[in-house]
Amino acid sequence: MSATAETVRQVEEATGKYKYGFVTDIEVDKAPKGLSEDTIRMISAKKEEPEWMLEWRLKAYATWLKMDDPDWAMLNYPPIDYQDIHYYAAPKNADGPKSLDEVDPELLRTYEKLGIPLHEQEMLAGVAVDAVFDSVSVATTFREKLAEVGVIFCPISEAIKNHPDLVKAYIGSVVPQGDNYFTALNSAVFTDGSFVYIPKGVRCPMELSTYFRINEKDTGQFERTLIIAEEGSYVSYLEGCTAPQRDENQLHAAVVELVTMDDAEIKYSTVQNWYPGDENGKGGIYNFVTKRGACRGARSKISWTQVETGSAITWKYPSCILQGEGSVGEFYSVAVTNNAQQADTGTKMIHIGANTKSTIISKGISAGRSNNTYRGLVRMMPGAENARNFTQCDSLLVGDQCGAHTVPYITSRNPSAKVEHEATTSRISEDQMFYCLQRGMTTEDAVSLIVNGFCKEVMKELPMEFAVEAQKLIGISLEGSVG
């Protein structure tokens, strides 16, 4: 669309292809490179954590040391040197922000550049934002208003100090420390992230969102998010991510845990736009993320929606453990890869309870020389009486040098359970392109329009204000892929 055209033009004028590629010049407090028990003790001390948290971290570190990098994904990358990374970087004077007035104006400007003017967001009712800059949360808006209805929305580092019982009860309960290599690493060195608690019967009065920004060179971001929705509650949460344009690869290894009790619902949306690297595959974020939700209560629901356009490598499988009777899991995904990007993404739906239902809609778009893999697991356990799954997995190829792969794993151990899997692979036809061009649209606009049409079922799951951004983002990501 022409809106996109204009955005694309503006973006190119401003910063070259990646809109968020700028670096904020700010004084930082950084840990020396390398990972050891000392690094972990230092992080824990910086965060003024209680002893139990430090012990939890050290236990995870010990587990990690015994583990190996996973190699089953369809991804190619050189071994990561875990000693060549800063595990902690924080803007000076930024720990423990009380209000926006105390936040470094340079940081506020950064978020404004990213399209997240925190001041404005605070004034115009609508979305509450937690802004995480490198390793620390720099600002969380609307906290008082949320507190009135009993909703806790704060940096997880603060929750560890102020709500230790909640954190202790739930952290690692959905994604155990030793779940995989990256969860063990994250558990040892996580620095910040968001914590959300929605009390019984409360419908969270606004969208909650966290913006993650990696700024420092050679830094990893290891954030940890924990969302708990008590009986009969509801929350919609969105995360966005960006990073400067750098020639070196940077590591992002996050863990997200969601818990829903009886009749509760969490809607979790992601617009992932980490720096993808340049046309030749130089630089970009390595995005190794474990996201999992447990539908513990009856009739509870967890819905994941993701639009993944960034990162050099994406390794990510937001999953649902459908434990409560009649609980519902959903996964809506758009993954776009261009140039040399690689994505291996999908979901896991584990049906434990009776009458559980899951829906998977995955749209993969590959362009350039990129590879895009959908990897999804659906498992019906013996107790999953009358459980249902429906999976639809569509791939769109743009150009003739990219790859699309679909790897479903399906097991059913209950004869009454039903699993459906549909998959298609198509390409943008020359007829479609010519039709749009003949109507005056540029090649870029035409690709963006056709691809957004292809993704429509997923895009309509995004909260309105983010859907528009996400549409533009898809257009920009595919720039230069045709013609």
Next chain:
Amino acid sequence: MPLLEIENLHASIGDKPILKGINLTINPSEIHAIMGPNGSGKSTLSYVLAGRDGYEVTDGDIRLDGVSVMEMEADERARAGLFLAFQYPVELPGVGGMSFLRGAVNARRIEAGLGEIDHIAFVKTVREAANKLGIKDDMLKRAVNVGFSGGEKKRYEILQMALLEPKMAILDETDSGLDVDALRIVSEGVNALKTDDIGVLVITHYQRLLDYIIPDHVHILADGKIVKSGDKTLALEVEKSGYGEFTNAA
């Protein structure tokens, strides 16, 4: 100044020559019809004029408003005012009708430095134009051409033409797949758009469309060349005696 000038146009698909020296001049407010049997190069001519990839122009020139379009891509030609109503309109799954129409209209507006069109005003304009063509609101909400009947697709082409206000409109076999009622509605749509400035090139196999859209000039295309030109009576002649005489001549 002539609106469209086609001069000694030669074009091939791969090594195969299809158009073998076409000369045609269309002035503002004129309706020209090109008739010809299957395989005479009618659709190729429309695609070459519109700048579709895959057709190689080996000789000649095409000028719109006095400016050669040979170096222009398909989208540039479209924004310069050339519109092609497709013989087989293309389905765009998931692409909402309104977004598509808005994208097309805005592409021109941005080029003209006008900025994007007001959303609410645009919806109103589209509804009114659609109404005249017997297009229901429901159809505008569906994905472009997906699940449309033959008649709906053709009406939708004319709606786009109405909204885009081209200088030069080419209608490629717009009558194919239309019943008499749809033919009448589509033709009325075209006639309603005809202003003093617009040029129209109707490409058709059959004469019947020309009962509704009355041409000023009729040209017979056979084997990649215009073999005969005349007024509207030429179309009636062809209707009676068929194309045999021309194909033999070629």
